[in-house]
Amino acid sequence: MAEHALQSFKPLAGIREAWCSLHLYPNDTKRQVIAYHYCSMLDEDRRQCLVYDSNSKDAKLMAVEYIISQKLFESLDENEKKFWHSHKYECESGMLVQIAKPMVPEMVVETAEIPALQNLCNTYGKTVQLWPVDDQGNCSSKVPSGPPQILASFTADGQVRADLLEKRDKEMGIETEKKRKERMGHVQGNPPAEGADQWFTKGKAWQIYDRGDRGVVEQ
Template identity: 85%
Template sequence: MPVPPTREADESKGQISSGTALLSSVGKPLQSFKPLSNICEAFCGIHLYPNEPKRQVISYHYCSMLDADRRQCLVYDSNSEHAKLIAVEYIISQKLFEALDENEKKYWHSHKYECESGLLVQIAKAMVPEMVVETAEIPALQHLSNTYGKTIQLWPVDDQGNCSHVPHGPPQLLASFTADGQVLPEILEKRDKEMGISTETKRKEREGRVQGNPPAEGADQWVTKGRAWQIYDQGDRGVVEARQ
């Protein structure tokens, strides 16, 4: 397997003062990072805005398991040490999704297509053989194919690489792909180059081996019901609301 290059975030990394660096190096051995130590999965995928499906974001997920039915993921714009935390994603089982009320379901997306198609891939360490990656990846993605995600973006980084120095605007909902022809070829090519992989090869590897249930009723409403739910800032009124 080619060694995945480390992608630098689009924006300049800035400078860390010697004082800040000293505080970090001294404080790290003394502090507890238990929630982060529970991260056990790493995946790279691509999200889209359900109200603007041509806005698409390469997303690196680092996930921990709360229990058999729930995961929570920190989502970054790269796999670099300078990566920006751009979103969070909560992942639940089909059982928990089906128990949600109808109003809540509109915020959730299925994972079936991206798992089967090769769009979602594990982030492997350098020099791990492809056969080993595939052996671990297939069962993990088979399980994920029957889950549902709610992704809230906090820092927009998809504006032609011209992202802001700080997170701006209200949180926004992101979604997943559900069919061929939705992902922009240039975004997919960029992701594959960053990861040193071929999505098409991944897809062929998964044929007959990764197969999710049909998405449950109520998921992917931006496609199934034409409801592109999004969160909007109402400006001077100081109100944030979700609307179609």
């Protein structure tokens, strides 16, 4: 009998959502990465996601993301809020897309995607990257090195690198701009809550190994 048949994988059995998006480093916004998310629901207010650098069988587990409702986000203290990003722009812009199985018709994907996006667009994420990327957005190091880092989401047009978005679309076989048009009038989020996206709204481009908001890197 195969060894895996004797083992329990219960926490992984709860994964029910698969998404692809892009993240950036809040302290170095030109450093960006394509991220494949596989998420399970803890309850109506909380999701947790394993984040990989690709959708292949040898993908590297590069980060984890925790996703919470707006109600739960607004209950956080002000210091904790600085670690969290909104999902409104990702959902409306076409940047966040479902990972569909090969040969699934686009119409079927769109029908499932729209209500799922509406459910996500008023949520907030905290993404902690463990495997850093190089200047090309790849996890090229042999092992995950350095301290964990916070990743942020995009909040407006003109922020994402065109070459990286084109690479993602080619990998997924989609067109982000087409996705955006499909969602107009169907996916609409609330204005991001106060305290989220601080790298953008307040210019606080810190990283978790810094002292203070924009402080000196710890030695």
